[in-house]
Amino acid sequence: MRIRVRRTGGFAGIERSAEVDTSGRPDAGEWRTLAVTVLRQGDGDVRSVPDGFSYEITIDGETVRCGDPRLTESQRALITKVLNEGA
Numbered sequence: 001m002r003i004r005v006r007r008t009g010g011f012a013g014i015e016r017s018a019e020v021d022t023s024g025r026p027d028a029g030e031w032r033t034l035a036v037t038v039l040r041q042g043d044g045d046v047r048s049v050p051d052g053f054s055y056e057i058t059i060d061g062e063t064v065r066c067g068d069p070r071l072t073e074s075q076r077a078l079i080t081k082v083l084n085e086g087a
Contacts, residue, residue, distance in 0.1 A: 001028070003035055004057040005082040009067075018086030034081070035059045037074040045070035055079055 004019040022031040039059055044066030046054060054070040057078060066075050 001032060001035060001060055002058075003031065003078070003081050003082055003086075004056075004058040005086070006058075007053050007079070008055075009051070009053045009084070016083065018042050018083050020082050020086040031081070034074060034078045036046045038064055038072075041072055041074065044072060044075060057082075 001022045002019060003022065004017065006015065006017040008015050021033070022028040025031065038057055039062060042061060043062070043064055046065050046067045054067040055065065055071075055075070056063045057075065058064070064075075066072075067069070071079070
């Protein structure tokens, strides 16, 4: 499973993106559970606050859009994991 997060906006307007390929990872099941939950939730509330971040989460070609501060717990967890562990 390939998971990509693209973050835009914020005070400086700097874009950041990262991608994780979960194939062969020992924690692939945890990633899959979180990713499936995010996909089931669908697009979130993309209205952001001034200087807030907007996100595109792409999981195996399917994209979900959402924005701070209206992220679900699952969206926030997946975004954090990908931005911290992805390349």
